[in-house]
Amino acid sequence: MPKTLTINSKDVWVLNSMGLSLNELNRHQEALEYYDTVLMIEPNNVTALMNKAISLSHIGKYKDAIIFYDMAQTIDPKLNEISLAKSHLYEKLGQPDDAFLAAQGVLNKDMEKIKNAATENKCSVFHQFCQEEFENSNK
Numbered sequence: 001m002p003k004t005l006t007i008n009s010k011d012v013w014v015l016n017s018m019g020l021s022l023n024e025l026n027r028h029q030e031a032l033e034y035y036d037t038v039l040m041i042e043p044n045n046v047t048a049l050m051n052k053a054i055s056l057s058h059i060g061k062y063k064d065a066i067i068f069y070d071m072a073q074t075i076d077p078k079l080n081e082i083s084l085a086k087s088h089l090y091e092k093l094g095q096p097d098d099a100f101l102a103a104q105g106v107l108n109k110d111m112e113k114i115k116n117a118a119t120e121n122k123c124s125v126f127h128q129f130c131q132e133e134f135e136n137s138n139k
Contacts, residue, residue: 012038016047019055028055046072046079053085062089070108077105097125104129 019034032055038048049072056065066089073082083105090099101111106129118128 010041012042012045012048015041016045016051019048019051023051023055023058026058028058031055044075046076049075050079050082057085057089062093065089066102066108073105074107080105100126101129 015034015038019031019038022028022031022034032052035048035052035055038045039052042048049068053065053068053072056062056068066086069082069086069089073079073086083103086102087099090096090102097115098111101114106114114128114132115125117132118125121128121131123131
C-alpha cells in the first residue's frame with residue numbers, strides 16, 4: 001500500500017492512480033478493488049466509473065463494463081469516448097442495434113424504448129432513431 005494511503009486511506013486521487021497503475025500491469029482484477037473503494041467514497045466519481053468499465057472490459061465482462069460506462073455517461077454526457085466504448089462492447093456482444101444506439105449517445109435506459117417503438121412501427125432501429133431525432137428537432 002502506498003504511504004499516502006496509510007496517511008489518508010480515502011484519497012480518491014491516489015486510489016484511482018493505483019488502479020490505473022495496476023491496469024498498466026494487466027492486473028485488472030486487482031485494479032477493480034481500488035475503483036470499488038473510490039466508488040464507496042464517491043459513488044459519482046467519473047474517473048473511477050470509467051476506469052472500472054475499462055478493467056471489466058479487459059477481463060471480458062462486457063455487460064458489466066457497459067453498465068459502468070452508462071453510469072459515467074449519465075453523470076457527464078459530454079464525454080464522447082463513452083459512446084464509442086459502449087458501442088464497441090455491444091458489437092462484441094453481437095448486439096448491432098444497441099451498438100448503433102450507443103454510438104449515438106443513447107443511454108441504456110432509453111434503448112429499449114427506441115427498439116420497442118421500432119418493432120411497433122415495423123421499421124429498423126436506425127429508422128426509428130432518425131424519426132425520433134427529426135421529431136425532437138421540430139419541437
